[in-house]
Amino acid sequence: MxxxxxxxxxxxxxxxxxxxxxxxxxxxxxxxxxxxxxxxxxxxxxxxxxxxxxxxxxxxxxxxxxxxxxxxxxxxxxxxxxxxxxxxxxxxxxxxxxxxxxxxxxxxxxxxIVTFTPADIQLVKGTPADRRRFIDKHMADIDSLYLQKLLAFQRAIKNKNSMLKTGGADHNKLAAWNQIIAETSRFITAARVELARELDGKVRELYQHFSGTASEVSVRLVSALTSSDGEPLTAEETAEKINQAATREIKFGVSLVGPHRDELQLTIHSKDARAFASQGESRSFVLSLKIAVIELIERRRRxxxxxxxxxxxxxxxxxxxxxxxxxxxxxxxxxxxxxxxxxxxxxxxxxxxxxxxxxxxxxx
Ligand SMILES: Nc1ncnc2c1ncn2[C@@H]1O[C@H](COP(=O)(O)OP(=O)(O)OP(=O)(O)O)[C@@H](O)[C@H]1O
Ligand SMILES: [Mg+2]
Incomplete structure (x- = not known):
């Protein structure tokens, strides 16, 4: 286009x-x-x-x-x-x-559009929210249903949080929001897991192209709503996991389980890139991620x-x-x-x- x-x-x-x-x-x-x-x-x-x-x-x-x-x-x-x-x-x-x-x-x-700007270094060095924004922006390019689910999720979590914050939450009221949250979370998590896997494969090749070294890099979604082998939980397991948090959520006054807590974990030599990547390594990682996303959009959107x-x-x-x-x-x-x-x-x-x-x- x-x-x-x-x-x-x-x-x-x-x-x-x-x-x-x-x-x-x-x-x-x-x-x-x-x-x-x-x-x-x-x-x-x-x-x-x-x-x-x-x-x-x-x-x-x-x-x-x-x-x-x-x-x-x-x-x-x-x-x-x-x-x-x-x-x-x-x-x-x-x-x-x-x-x-x-x-x-x-x-x-x-x-x-895919942008390359000086602020991109935050994709490696910034907060988990910076990396979630990157995923969400480009998932919206690839799949319009993702954006719909994400907006519905964000609305629900905002309502749930304000209820938890004002102390007006009980298990029944939470269950109503949790139903929407579980349904949308399952969709979002499954899409993010798949995206992270595809990025992982591409970034491994691209990183070498940019850095000139054969460092081992990886991209992985870390989420409370995946199993130990990284697969998204089933719909029932997702709902159960979210509902199980209710007592703690009422105690702490905030939503504790869901895609708003996901982390797109980037590693170099099995070490967390956010903490350990050098300036140059971070730049190469960012470029690799962006090119990988361009290729993904091209494949999925044609x-x-x-x-x-x-x-x-x-x-x-x-x-x-x-x-x-x-x-x-x-x-x-x-x-x-x-x-x-x-x-x-x-x-x-x-x-x-x-x-x-x-x-x-x-x-x-
Ligand atoms: N809301 C605004 N209204 C008027 N001028 C603005 C506004 N926001 C920014 N500017 C001005 O726009 C000018 C151009 O900014 P821009 O960042 O596009 O420069 P640039 O050509 O990219 O420069 P550089 O090479 O330093 O990156 C700046 O001088 C800035 O003060
Ligand atoms: Mg400029």
């Missing part, structure tokens, strides 16, 4: 405009602070309504303004459509072909996601950069990247692609 046009209005420092992108490589070049990351960020937000930089949507709106929007024309194997997202202080609205869609599940998943690479010069050394372009720059995917141009020699030939020179929020 590819993004044909990008229209931004009141988005950060970007001058209101529509730009036409190449289906191949698009390179945004410019000095610091001109708006390169803002262009890439706007595309990420167009895809999911969320940014890779901040969770505060109010930051997107140009200073002094009250609203902003991002629209784009997307071409995929299933045809083309226009999608967009608008923000007003605390409100977010989604549009498909100019019709408002009220549920995020009906919007997300139509424009799949369409290529858009690849966004922010600040490639600052982030990657020449060796890793070359290794990355070898894998993604074969001309089949739309790649949108930014850099200051100092070491752009190792980026792929632009060929039929486009070069955007970014200055003061404008591009030409």
């Amino acid at each position: 590819h993004l044909e046009t990008l229209t931004t209005y009141n988005f950060r420092n970007l001058i209101d405009s529509t730009i036409i992108l190449s289906p191949g490589i698009n390179l945004f070049l410019g000095r610091n602070g001109q708006g390169k990351t803002n262009f890439l960020e706007s595309i990420a937000i167009l895809s999911s309504g969320r940014s890779f930089r901040t969770t505060r949507a109010a930051d997107f709106i140009r200073w002094g303004e009250r609203e902003c929007s991002i629209f784009g024309k997307v071409n995929s194997d299933n045809g083309s459509h226009i999608q967009g997202v608008a923000f007003k202080k605390s409100e977010k609205e989604f549009f498909i072909d100019h019709e408002k869609v009220s549920l995020s599940k009906d919007y997300i998943g139509r424009l799949s 369409d290529t996601p858009i690849v966004l690479l922010d600040d490639v010069d600052a982030e990657l050394d020449t060796g890793r950069k070359r290794a990355l372009f070898e894998l993604i720059g074969d001309g089949r995917r739309q790649v949108i990247l930014s850099g200051t141009g100092e070491s752009m020699q190792s980026t792929p030939q632009l060929g039929g692609g486009r070069l955007f020179t970014v200055q003061d929020g404008g591009s030409e």
